[in-house]
Amino acid sequence: MTANHLERSMADVLGSILDSDDDELLVVDPTVSVMESLVDIAADYEGDLPTLHVLADDRLLKDLMDDFLVAADAADLVDSDRMTLRELDGDVDNTLVVGEGVLYALVSAGEYVAALSADDESFITDAYESYHGMWADATPFVLRTPSLSRVRDTLDDDIGESVRADFDTVLQSLETARGDGDGLDEVTISLLVAAKNDVLLYDISKWGEDIGIASKATFSRTKTRLEEMGLIDTEKVPIDVGRPRLRLKLGDERLRTAGSDELASVAHRMLN
Structure with a gap:
């Protein structure tokens, strides 16, 4: 039995x-x-x-x-x-x-x-x-979210090891990752971690679209919302051909002084 x-x-x-x-x-x-x-x-x-x-x-x-x-x-x-x-x-x-x-x-x-x-x-x-x-x-059931192992591997390869390490630390500090007021969604997390590491918006949004997290348009809209609320700043980076690209930076001193394990909680308080 x-x-x-x-x-x-x-x-x-x-x-x-x-x-x-x-x-x-x-x-x-x-x-x-x-x-x-x-x-x-x-x-x-x-x-x-x-x-x-x-x-x-x-x-x-x-x-x-x-x-x-x-x-x-x-x-x-x-x-x-x-x-x-x-x-x-x-x-x-x-x-x-x-x-x-x-x-x-x-x-x-x-x-x-x-x-x-x-x-x-x-x-x-x-x-x-x-x-x-x-x-x-x-x-x-069709699961459209990319696997965590693919997210980590491609962050390492396409963006950088420091970004992947910060991304992992932020996820470990969270109980949920959804954009309904209970937590930060994956696009917001990606942008905050990118801003912490001075990554170009083009690079992080292309990475996110390529692996299936969200479209470039979604990344752009979320960036605009975070910028309007003071969480993110941008600076123009000239390129040889075409319009300048935008480098992401953290826009508030509370975020700039926060460790990776505190980044999500500080951002969540600011957003709410």
Whole structure:
């Protein structure tokens, strides 16, 4: 009989399940907290991670993937074939984690989270076959965010190691990276880090468009907004042919004196 798991957090429960011997697990109808924890744990998992097939509500996935921190880690998992994301057609009574020989229902109550296991082998087999068939027929969810590994590699190659290091530090200081008032979005983060390192607007916006973060127009609009609010300054840099290009600089003393780990929090306070 597979044991129940009782922990104080969703992350601990999922970690216990991932440590099992299953090569493949289906995660059916996850909540936001389940998906956030699953992506976070899987992205840093040490050892042989089971292949994770996720069947989730497409609206939940779209909203969740607006957070660059979650989306970029999920993209890494998808690109490395450690996770698939597909759209669930309908609802399930509980969030389920299903393997060939295991079936868990995830339940939160008070200060604890539990993974309650089924012990009837024929029921587990039927559930696995049913949900695996559902997953096989489901529409793949298109994840448009570039993977975090690609972001880092291209920042190193196209912009510079110092920019990539600052970008990593800023991301590590954030709990969310979305532009809805709860945090800074990936375009704002990129521009602030570029300004900290005196990078040309042309270079950072071309990089962002090339890897799929956002269009040059989006970078330009965001730069204008940040400039109007005093977070960023620009200076013209003459070139041999054509209009001068703009070098980005931090526009406020509070930002210029902030460390990379404080840059996001200072900018967020200024924007709000």
